Amino acid sequence: MTPRSTAFRRERESAWKKLDELTTRAEKKGLAALDDRDLSVLPALYRATVSSLGVARSVSLDANLIEYLESLSARAYMVVYGSRANLVDAVREFTVRTFPTIVRRHARCILTAWAVLLFGVALGFALTLGDLDRYYSFMSPEMAQGRGPESSTDELRDILYSGKHKAVGDLSQFAAFLFSNNARVGMLAFALGFAWGVPTILLLLQNGVILGSLAAVYHTRGMSLAFWGWVLPHGVTELTAIVLCGGAGLVLAQQMIYPGRYSRRENLAVHGKDAGLIVAGSVGLFFIAGLIEGHFRQLVHDDRIRWAVAVTTFLVLSAYFLRPRRRA
Amino acid sequence: MVQGGLLPNSLWRRRGKDEHDVVTPEGVVLTFRVADMPTRLCAFVIDFIVLMLILVLFRLIAAALASVIGENPWTDAVSTVVGFVTFNFYFMISELSRQGTTFGKRVLNLRVIADPPGPLTATAVLARNLTRVVELWLPLILVVGLARAESGTPWTLRVLSAVWGFLVTLFPFFNRGHLRPGDLIAGTIVVRAPVARLLPDPASARPRAKDADARTAVFTREELSHYGIYELHVLEMVLREATMSEDETRRGIAVNIAKRIGRTPPRSPAEVLRFLTSFYSAQRAHLEQEMLFGRKKVSKEDGAKAPKAAAKAGSPKRIK
Secondary structure, three states: OOOHHHHHHHHHHHHHHHHHHHHHHHHHHOHHHOOHHHHHHHHHHHHHHHHHHHHHHHHOOOHHHHHHHHHHHHHHHHHHOOOOOOHHHHHHHHHHHHHHHHHHHOHHHHHHHHHHHHHHHHHHHHHHHHOOOHHHHHOOHHHHOOOOOOOOHHHHHHHHOHHHHOOHHHHHHHHHHHHHHHHHHHHHHHHHHHOOOHHHHHHHHHHHHHHHHHHHHHHHOOOHHHHHHHHHHHHHHHHHHHHHHHHHHHHHHHHHHOOOOOOHHHHHHHHHHHHHHHHHHHHHHHHHHHHHHHHHHHHOOOHHHHHHHHHHHHHHHHHHHHOOOOOO | OOOOOOOOOOOOOOOOOOEEEEEOOOOOEEEEEEOOHHHHHHHHHHHHHHHHHHHHHHHHHHHHHHHHHOOOHHHHHHHHHHHHHHHHHHHHHHHHHOOOOOHHHHHOOEEEEEOOOOOOOHHHHHHHHHOHHHHHHHHHHHHHHHHOOOOOOOHHHHHHHHHHHHHHHOHHHHOOOOOOHHHHHHOEEEEEOOOOOOOOOHHHOOOOOOOOHHHHOOOOHHHHOOOOHHHHHHHHHHHHOOOOOOHHHHHHHHHHHHHHHOOOOOOOHHHHHHHHHHHHHHHHHHHHHHHHOOOOOOOOOOOOOOOOOOOOOOHHHHOO
């Protein structure tokens, strides 16, 4: 007495074998390995196999058969529903569509982060102008790197244009260090958004104050223009990236404080993805800023070129994020 | 109750904690097994080694170029860019062009799939890989920051951030799907996709009419009602691995079965094999028929308690 499932298997086995072969080829070499004829039968074979699986689960007691069909269906599922885009399309879709859209969606939090940062800069500037000794309470010795109100004007000027003396091989390490340092500030600002945004705001304020304080020192020597020409070429990009990370942290904070209709966990899950994507995109911005800061700034000393680059980056970023877009 | 074909049949397989169900657009539920941490770590190490080799190759090319062109600051900058880009894009390009695998993942049969089931979008692949930089460097950066005694931020903040940095990197250990933060953002999950082989059907051997055993190969309904599905699967395993299981085991099983159903036990190994094969065919046909009528007999205790997973191959002795 032979079971019914034997006949069932005999009828359909050739289709499964064909799907197995196509799937194995696609797994080894990618979908490009299949020619047009194979690609046109692949979905039909997949559906036939999946339907066989359904029938086998109800009707057959052959454990190996069901295990095989489950495995084959799973593999075919991943081939049929796998990713089909190539890298260029992916990068283009992310940079052109996804990233700006998400940033604009959370514009309020990001503008808040900008406001906090700029307020910090103004605060540091004003306070240090009032009393130069306050510089030392804002700046830690290792960040100051020996510059301060007591340095001579020549020393301060030297720092702005010191790239001439740095060895070429050091530049990459310097750039890498800057990248990691700035990325660290950004990641912290994002991560600590969980703590109701308070550390994020403090971090943004602190960085703003440090910057403003240093600007005040240079201002008293009449080197404001040169100073901002030293900071802004990479600073525009870098500050944007930090502000984006801080804004993402504030997005998280907002979900914690005002969950609205959904529970906090659900909110975090949905908006956490957005916030994470913002941070992922700002990694790219940090990298660009690190390059400019590490390489460009040390190699180019003309103030006009530096200012030109600063203004260019500002315009490019504004156009990128603020460009009016059709509702997709 | 006839089990619907849409749901995975967990009758003889205990559902493990690492199973991840995907409802395909066709309405069938496919069960994947979530990749465990050791496997993922191995795959990552393999990929990392490949990546390092590629980067070393680039460095060599850059050095060769430098010796030709001369020391030039721009080659340094370019090599930094290339290094960063390669590090991120190696994973991205592989996962995009190969349906969610990289070389290391393929060696270990791992795949990336989308977690709300559906196509694996390019944005998801991008997002899940951009965070690798953070996950790898963050704890190092934060620990270095911790070690530096003089810094602008108070030490409590530095300790907290170092701890948080470690949590980010070790995040996959703490959640059920072993998701990296990148997986969480992108909505993906890494699963195992082992390849199964279709073995010949033991029930498809046609009985030869001239055989003396042919008449005795017909079993009555009464004889077939002793055992259930669990025992059937154990018998299937024994028959499939006929080269591996010993004659003694098979003979012992045949004797037990014969005693239970009230027949003379077969003696020679050839008889044993024929007896077991024909009993298997008949038993399976009977149980499948019963299943169609909604009378599913799970095991010889008639479903009084759930059977253990039939994957334990040592259980042939349980057929009494």
